[in-house]
Amino acid sequence: MTRAGVPIAISGVTKRYNTARGGEVHALAEIDLAIAPGEFLSIVGPSGCGKSTLLMLIAGLIPASSGNIAVGGSRVKGAVGNVAVVFQRDVLLDWRTVLANVLLPVEIKKLDPATHRRKARELLRSVGLADFEDKYPAELSGGMRQRVAICRALVQDPGLLLMDEPFGALDALTREQMNLDLQRMWLRDRNTVLFITHSIEEAVLLSDRVVVMSSRPGRIADVVANDLPRPRGAHTRSEPRFVEHVERIRRHFLALGVLSET
Amino acid sequence: MTTLAAATPSPLAAWIARNGPVLAIFAVIFALWEAAVRALNVPDYILPSPSVIVAKIVVSWQLLLVNAFVTFEEILLGFALSVLVAIPLAVAVVYSRIFERAAFPFMVSLQTIPKVALAPILVMWLGYGIMPKVMVAFLISFFPIVINAVIGMRSAEKEMIYLVQSMGASELTTFLKIRLPKALPSIFGGLKVGMGQAVVGATVGEFIAAERGLGYLQLISQVRLDTPLLFAAVVVLSLLGVLLFNAVAVIERIALPWSRLATDVAE
Numbered sequence: 001m002t003r004a005g006v007p008i009a010i011s012g013v014t015k016r017y018n019t020a021r022g023g024e025v026h027a028l029a030e031i032d033l034a035i036a037p038g039e040f041l042s043i044v045g046p047s048g049c050g051k052s053t054l055l056m057l058i059a060g061l062i063p064a065s066s067g068n069i070a071v072g073g074s075r076v077k078g079a080v081g082n083v084a085v086v087f088q089r090d091v092l093l094d095w096r097t098v099l100a101n102v103l104l105p106v107e108i109k110k111l112d113p114a115t116h117r118r119k120a121r122e123l124l125r126s127v128g129l130a131d132f133e134d135k136y137p138a139e140l141s142g143g144m145r146q147r148v149a150i151c152r153a154l155v156q157d158p159g160l161l162l163m164d165e166p167f168g169a170l171d172a173l174t175r176e177q178m179n180l181d182l183q184r185m186w187l188r189d190r191n192t193v194l195f196i197t198h199s200i201e202e203a204v205l206l207s208d209r210v211v212v213m214s215s216r217p218g219r220i221a222d223v224v225a226n227d228l229p230r231p232r233g234a235h236t237r238s239e240p241r242f243v244e245h246v247e248r249i250r251r252h253f254l255a256l257g258v259l260s261e262t
Numbered sequence: 263m264t265t266l267a268a269a270t271p272s273p274l275a276a277w278i279a280r281n282g283p284v285l286a287i288f289a290v291i292f293a294l295w296e297a298a299v300r301a302l303n304v305p306d307y308i309l310p311s312p313s314v315i316v317a318k319i320v321v322s323w324q325l326l327l328v329n330a331f332v333t334f335e336e337i338l339l340g341f342a343l344s345v346l347v348a349i350p351l352a353v354a355v356v357y358s359r360i361f362e363r364a365a366f367p368f369m370v371s372l373q374t375i376p377k378v379a380l381a382p383i384l385v386m387w388l389g390y391g392i393m394p395k396v397m398v399a400f401l402i403s404f405f406p407i408v409i410n411a412v413i414g415m416r417s418a419e420k421e422m423i424y425l426v427q428s429m430g431a432s433e434l435t436t437f438l439k440i441r442l443p444k445a446l447p448s449i450f451g452g453l454k455v456g457m458g459q460a461v462v463g464a465t466v467g468e469f470i471a472a473e474r475g476l477g478y479l480q481l482i483s484q485v486r487l488d489t490p491l492l493f494a495a496v497v498v499l500s501l502l503g504v505l506l507f508n509a510v511a512v513i514e515r516i517a518l519p520w521s522r523l524a525t526d527v528a529e
Contacts, residue, residue, distance in 0.1 A: 059428050085428045087421040095443045095520045108429040108439070136520045156429075 005038035005192035006072035006082060006159035008058060013067030014217075015053050027053045029217035031067070037159075038190040042203035043211045044249060046258040050218025051196045055162050058194065059085050072159060080160075081109075084153035088165040090145040092137040098124065098148050099133035105156040116155055123151040127181055143174035147181070154185065161193045168198060176234075179205055183231060200253075204245045205232055212252045221252055310490040318490040319497065325479070326498050332475040334502060336392055336464040337457075340399025341506075344407050344456055347400075349449070352411030356441070357433075369408065377402040378466050385471045395467030395475070402463035403456035410452025414445025447521045450514040457510050461503040476502075 015028040028050040035041050043051045056062045058069055060076045060083075069076040071083065084105070092101050102120040106113060124133055127147040137145055146166060153161060166182075167175045179202060186193055186206075197203050203210045204226055212222040224245055228236055236242050253259040292312045298304070299311035306314055319326065351369075354361040380401065384394040418440050426436050468477025476499045483492040515522065 056424070059424075061424050061427055079428050079430045081430060083428060085425060087425070089419065089421055091419055091422045091425055093422075093440070093443070095446070095518065104426070104439070105429045108426060108431045108435060138520065 004159065005190055007037045008033075008035040008160065008192065008194070009068075009070040010034070010054075010058070011068050013054075013057060013069060014065045015050065015057060015062075016065045026217035028057075029219045031218070031220060033211065033220065035192060035194065036208075038192055039209065040186055040193045040195065040207050041209050041211065042195045042197055042207040043213060044197060044200055044203045045213030045218070045221075046215050046253070046256065047198075048218075049213040049215035051213055052164050053218070055085075055164050055194060055196055058160075059083055059162055061085075082159040084156055084158035084161050086146075086149055086153050086161070086163045086166045088168045090137075090142075090149040092145055092148055092152075094137055097134050097136060098129065098140070101137065101148055102151045102155050104152060109156060111156065120151065120155050123154055124148075126185070127151060143170055143178065146170060146178065150182070150185075154189070157189075157191075159191055161191050163193065163195045165196055165198065167202070175199075175202070180231075180233060182206065187230060200246050200249045201237065204242060204249070205236060210245070210249060212249055214252075214256050221256070222249070224248055307487045307489045310493055314490050315493045315497065318494045322491060322494060326476075326494060329474055329476050329479045329495075330498050330502060332392075333464050333468065333477065333499070336395040336467065336475065337399055337460045337502070337506065339392070339396045340463055341403055341457055341460040343396065343400040344404040344460070345453070348404055348408035348452075348456075349411055352408050352415060353437075355408075355412050356415040366412065369405070373405045373409075377463065381467055381470045384467070390471050390473060394470070395464045395472070398467040399460040399463035403460040406455040406459060407449075407452040410448045410455070411445060414448025414452075415441045417448065418444045446518055447514075450510065450518070450521075453510050454507060454514075457506050458503060461499070461506065465499060 010031055010033040013028060013031045014026075017025040017027055019025055031054065043054070045051050053062070057064050058071065058076065060079045071080050093104065096104070099117075099120060102124065103113075103116065105111075106116040106120075121130070121133065124130055127150070129144060129147060129151075132140065132144065137148070140148070146169075150166070167178050170178060183206060195203070195206060200210075204224075207226055210224040210226060211220055212224065213219065214221040226241075226245055228239065228241055250259065254261065296311045296313060299309055304311075310318070351361075351365070355366045356362070377398065381394065381398045384397050388394040388397065422440055422444070423436060426440055431439065464475070465477040468475040469481060472478035472481075476495045480492055480495045483489070483495065
């Protein structure tokens with residue numbers, strides 16, 4: 001089992017879409033970004049800034065218009081083996097039990113069933129779902145469903161975890177708990193995490209660095225390094241440096257016109 | 263009330279509790295019908311009472327059964343043909359641009375043709391045997407099945423497809439693990455509608471030209487003014503339809519235990 005996170009190197013990546021009407025949308029302009037192995041990096045930005053597009057490009061689900069992306073040293077062309085994706089919608093398969101959902105990547109990647117079954121059970125236990133492995137997704141709450149989705153991503157021991165607003169649909173309290181759970185799992189596994197969120201506080205709480213993006217076309221406006229000691233929690237939120245980071249990012253949003261105080 | 267019986271209801275008690283109201287409505291209707299026919303002295307050839315119809319079924323059970331079997335065969339063959347053609351066609355529509363752009367709109371526009379109107383033509387081409395009825399049943403049950411299958415196979419969320427693609431799933435794996443299971447509730451919806459349509463198709467086919475079958479029996483009864491037998495055929499045909507519909511529903515319940523769960527929670 002490889003526990004080490006993989007590095008990501010993004011250089012000169014652009015993305016243009018053709019719209020149905022024959023127009024062109026410039027989604028990403030010249031992105032350069034290097035993510036260290038085992039780093040937790042968040043991207044915050046207004047809707048339509050291309051942050052989800054960037055995630056899709058790294059996962060190899062859509063091709064870049066130009067530029068180069070390397071994950072773990074090899075250039076991305078199509079889906080990458082060592083990468084797991086978590087979306088805002090949990091996209092659990094209704095027809096599979098919780099355990100069978102977690103084991104989906106094991107089946108598709110043809111990994112060893114016995115060891116991964118054990119690992120899946122361990123993961124479910126670590127997020128408090130040990131008694132739910134035979135339930136169907138329809139029987140779970142939103143927070144529980146997203147926990148299952150995260151277990152499904154982690155069961156494959158990904159060197160890189162791509163998360164696109166994974167907690168965006170959850171209530172505030174569940175969301176805080178999920179942040180702490182994710183931090184705990186990341187501290188244990190130390191895989192590289194690219195985390196997209198709308199919540200500035202969430203980004204600062206979890207990340208080593210926060211990338212702020214501006215929109216149309218999407219570009220990197222700022223990178224905020226954050227070395228607050230871990231594990232972070234409720235106490236972190238009141239620390240002066242935490243507040244400082246949050247303020248700095250918020251000022252970008254005010255400058256971009258995403259937030260307006262008038 | 264917290265009696266012991268209420269705490270642990272027997273299957274029979276549960277069944278009565280669920281179906282009791284419907285049974286009561288039927289009982290009231292039949293009782294009123296029976297009473298009205300007797301009180302007003304309505305002759306049997308105009309409106310036979312339920313008891314007369316039941317007596318007719320008991321007396322002519324062999325005749326009804328033989329003809330019911332013919333109709334049953336036509337329905338099943340027509341329905342099976344629909345499934346065999348519709349499901350692969352739905353897969354082709356979902357996966358092929360040509361089928362999506364050309365064949366599917368074409369099929370949808372064909373759906374506006376009243377299939378029943380084609381029955382005389384089919385009889386002309388295929389003769390008096392079982393084939394024209396099978397074909398009418400097929401034509402009429404085909405569309406709901408193919409359309410529901412296409413809708414079902416397209417219903418998988420984009421993220422769900424991305425998810426398995428990120429795991430390196432092939433197109434075939436994506437189909438087998440995502441699109442097909444995701445489509446099954448919708449496919450079964452189409453099968454249930456299609457089964458009901460197949461019953462209509464086979465019966466109408468028999469109305470046009472037949473030498474056997476429940477539809478044929480109805481025509482003969484009508485000519486002979488044997489109204490009780492006419493009603494008896496309607497009863498048997500209804501039972502046949504209900505039986506076939508429920509057969510599909512039972513298979514659905516066994517095959518998709520999660521589906522009812524999902525809708526129950528949604529409701």
